[in-house]
Amino acid sequence: MNRKILSSAIFYIAVVAIALVVLFPFLWMLSSSFKTQLDIIAWPPKILFTPTLQNYEKVFGEQDFLKYFLNSTIVGTAAVGLSLVLGLPAAYSIARFTQRKLGMFILLARLMPGISFLMPWYIVFSRLGLMDSYTALILSHILIALPIVVWIMSSYFATIPREMEESAMVDGATRQYAFWKIILPLSGPGIITATTLSFIFSWNNFMFSQVLSMEKTKTLPIAVYNFLSYAEVDWGGVMAAAVAIMAPAIVLTMVFQKYVVKGLTMGAVKG
């Protein structure tokens, strides 16, 4: 009996240790975002301090973070929306007509280093006068979101029994009508998974926006990065900016936890 208690105690210590390692950087970031610069550079590092909101005032007041926030939202929403429009029919076709090669082809976009298309984009978009435009940024972010949508949705559609649309087709409906009226309404969970994950990946993307956007369309990761390159690092401001950029993705993850886990683990467990 004693051994059982001991092993269960060791187990919980291990769990708490894992949780602490995972959480600590978040906690430190959060607490530093409420510290003054003096408290941040204090030695030894301060655990207890008088919290201040000045960092957040600076980030959202002087730094125009709301604009970058809006840019990230516009780009992410448009890219994910268009990826669903392009990707849902493609994923359906891949699932129903077992077009494996086609699926692998679209998945290549996830596999390949983004920079091998970014350099040519840069040249072409400059020629077309599309630098610092939402168009260029959204196009580039579709290439992030589309493979995720196709990957998740083709596996999801494959789990829906063929009889669902076939019985409607026997009654004279076309396949495209059955896809629209029968399959899509059944696909809510898959679509939530695909939407959440691809939005988060677009939200977090740094490289594409770093090259393709300037002041007008700058997204949050670039704004946070630029914050760093000031002469003297304003740690409190940077930490508040880091909190601001992570908060939406974390909230989305908490709300859609089940779906996010599924999306991140699905292919691996099946394949």
Place this chain on the structure above:
Amino acid sequence: MSRSSFAERHLHILFPLPALVFVAMLMVFPVLYTFFLSFTNWNLTSGLPAEFVGLRSYTRVLTEPRFLNALARTFAFTLFAVAIEGLLGVAAALILNRAFVGRSLAKLLLLLPLVATPVAVGIVFNLFFDPTIGLLNFVLQAFGLPPGLWISNAASVLPSLILVDVWQWTPMITLIVLAGLAGLSEEPVEAARIDGASEWQIIRWVTIPMVMPVILTALILRLIDALKTFDIIFAMTGGGPGYASETLNIMGYKYSFEYFRMGQSAVILVVLFVVVFGSSLGIMKLRAASEE
């Protein structure tokens, strides 16, 4: 024949067509263009048109020590990061693979690093690594150890970056392996237990072999991304100090968007492409072989 039946007969082409055209335009064409540029000496700042120089950009870049170091560093970063993530990730999954109070909370916590913006993660770790005000040196000194220079020193910068990658991506392996473990049947474990196997023997000889395909897939996914790691390195060190943390992706970025040597940069991108592609194909072959 009505129009709708034409659409229906060709649905397997019409449905994927828009996505296909999009990927062709934004991925295939640019990759081919990069390939083409790698045979030129094009420099965007020179104002001259691209000139075909055959393999000269290749011989120039491939013999450059800076490039060879970046290539070796890309592999070193990836191998160490993925190996550590694999070990810790599988260990954590085996620990967490039981019913306990707070299991779903633990899974939520594991998700957080995966959805955290990498650039911001890098910046938070910059604060930890700071030699004068950073928490890590405080902890080292509290244990009577000498302080480290972390990312400010050529010798320690790569391990420090690997540490950040390990923090952020180990949970990915854990979650995938946990999902794999959840799908295993109980019978072999029960059978081994009845035969008197110890917990450790069961894990070593029953559970791990059963979940091995899932572990390998998780490692492949991580490997592909680790080879391409950009955000944390760029944000934390920019490839420095000197070139001490410059990987192929960072070097390609600098050649493209800082020096504008498009021809040479294209060579680097072709190599990175081949490395990512070749390693993933190689491992998939290995995996297929190991399953037979």
